[in-house]
Amino acid sequence: MSILLNPGPVILSRRVRQSLLKPDLCHREQEFIELQNKIRNNLLDVYKLSAKKWAAVVFTGSGTSAMESMITSLVPTHGKLLIIENGVYGERFTKIAKIHSINHIILHHEWGEEINLINLNNELQYHKEISHIAVVHHETTTGRLNNIGKIADICKQHANISILLDAVSSFGAEEIKFDQWNITACASTANKCLHGVPGTSFVLTNRNATSQMDATLARTLYLDLLVYLDAQDNNKTPFTQSIQTFYALDEALEEIIEFGGWKNRQEKYQNLMNIVRTELEKLKIKPCLEENESSCVLNSFYLPEGISYEKLHDELKEAGFVIYAGQGGLKKSFFRISCMGDISETDIKRFITAIKKIVSVK
């Protein structure tokens, strides 16, 4: 089996894989409701959020479904969304807003660029009607960890604009200050930093935000957060859920709690990433971003001179490692390495040995 150094789906631990073999369940039976409730509570527990103020809504779908559910359900028809783009996933918010005719404007940056806070402040100053900001925490396109703390400070100066956060590739491994940053909702998925399997996603939403929404003005049937929230608060589920992936998320949550929570996972990823950065630097493979701009989850690197992405990928795959290309036009110039999943220091050291061989015989 290859070691997956792509940013999800991740290598599963044995116990998460085993959990997929638990008994079949009907989603209308009490056993499923107990499973759903436990997952909802444990998701809040990852960041120690109060169940009075916050709710976890869990549904079947990939990370994009959580993004789509969040912005279609929480930006009211009279509201206006400012979307911050500096990579593929910020741009995905824009695609969603266009499809659903959500009133929005865009603050665009090139992929990987730091978010320009002066421009953000100016936009909010000029467009007083903006009610929400959609922003990606960890832009997996490049590995940039956007500075949500600074964005939140600016939002607070402008009538407390609500922040809708894509934390798909940061939830469970990076700091998210829900209350201090005034987060209204956050979208994420089971199969990245939480180490579950693909197929379950979730939105953590501030209960105030949902209580202000008009349930009769839904933009979507399947991804209506308010419908899910109401059903799940009442021990139900509106649609058939993917039971086995729920089992896996439940086990993955148990695992991260036993591991000591998100801080320990952050430390683990950071240690692995430090080895990757240090050893690749020795091979003259440079990171695209400084360490203090990068997540602990994924970093991007310039391709070694004279080696195409295809050659690097194929030879590493032969050696048992799957790396990830740059997206779009970036494929020609860089590659990405993620440390998520059940990966050990030994795996990373074997990866370094493998890449050393390829670079030295190019």
Ligand SMILES: Cc1ncc(COP(=O)(O)O)c(C=O)c1O
């Ligand atoms: C930051 C971010 N947002 C959204 C997504 C989309 O998730 P999915 O591919 O599970 O729909 C990804 C996927 O990598 C991501 O990294």
